[in-house]
Amino acid sequence: MTAVDxxxxxxxxxxxMELIPHAPNLGVYVDPHIPAKLLxxxxxxxxxxxxxxxxxxxxxxxxxxxxxxxxxFGPDMMVFQNNDLEQPQIVAxxxxxxxxxxxxxxxxxxxxxxxxxxxxxxxxxNFPSGTKTYRFFQRFFEAVQLMPG
Numbered sequence: 323m324t325a326v327d328x329x330x331x332x333x334x335x336x337x338x339m340e341l342i343p344h345a346p347n348l349g350v351y352v353d354p355h356i357p358a359k360l361l362x363x364x365x366x367x368x369x370x371x372x373x374x375x376x377x378x379x380x381x382x383x384x385x386x387x388x389x390x391x392x393x394x395f396g397p398d399m400m401v402f403q404n405n406d407l408e409q410p411q412i413v414a415x416x417x418x419x420x421x422x423x424x425x426x427x428x429x430x431x432x433x434x435x436x437x438x439x440x441x442x443x444x445x446x447x448n449f450p451s452g453t454k455t456y457r458f459f460q461r462f463f464e465a466v467q468l469m470p471g
Contacts, residue, residue: 332469334415338378338395341462348455349382349392356380360389368403368410369394381459383449393447404448411445421463423456430456434463 344352351357353376360380365373367390379395382388383404393402403410413436420435424446430453431446449456 333397334395334466334469335378335397337462337465337469341465342379342395342458345455348453349384349387350455350458351380351382353378361394364389364392364394367391367406369401371399371412372396372401381455402447404446413445415466415469418463418467421460421467423460425451427451432456432460432463 339352342350342352344350344355346355351360356377356379360382361377364380364382372394375396377394377396379393380389381393381395381402383392384390391403391405393400398416399412399414401410401412413434417437418434419437419442420433422433424431424433428451429448430451431448433444433446435442435444447456447459449459
């Protein structure tokens with residue numbers, strides 16, 4: 323039995339395990355292969371909300387590969403920070419209503435449309451230009467919108 327077989331097929335965890343590859347060379351770490359030091363750095367720097375939650379995927383978007391910028395994906399939400407000049411963003415998967423790519427010269431942005439009460443706002447997760455890593459996460463954000471409840 324694989325890790326995906328032991329989780330509910332309509333869960334964010336199942337989608338993460340199915341759609342996001344463990345690819346350390348791209349800065350993508352999937353449980354149970356998330357280095358403790360990188361997880362600690364991410365939680366301490368931008369995601370203290372994730373300290374008590376299970377983290378299924380760590381996305382390291384730093385040049386130094388220290389995970390102090392990037393994203394942590396848990397069972398029902400993600401926390402991310404593109405750089406230290408921005409506030410960390412907390413996004414519940416159930417609130418995502420759109421995901422689209424926008425190419426720039428230095429970055430490729432995944433623009434997430436997020437429901438917040440009666441309003442919808444946009445937030446962006448920045449990926450370095452020239453990498454195709456954003457494709458895995460765009461598929462996840464599109465699939466998570468189709469989850470029940």
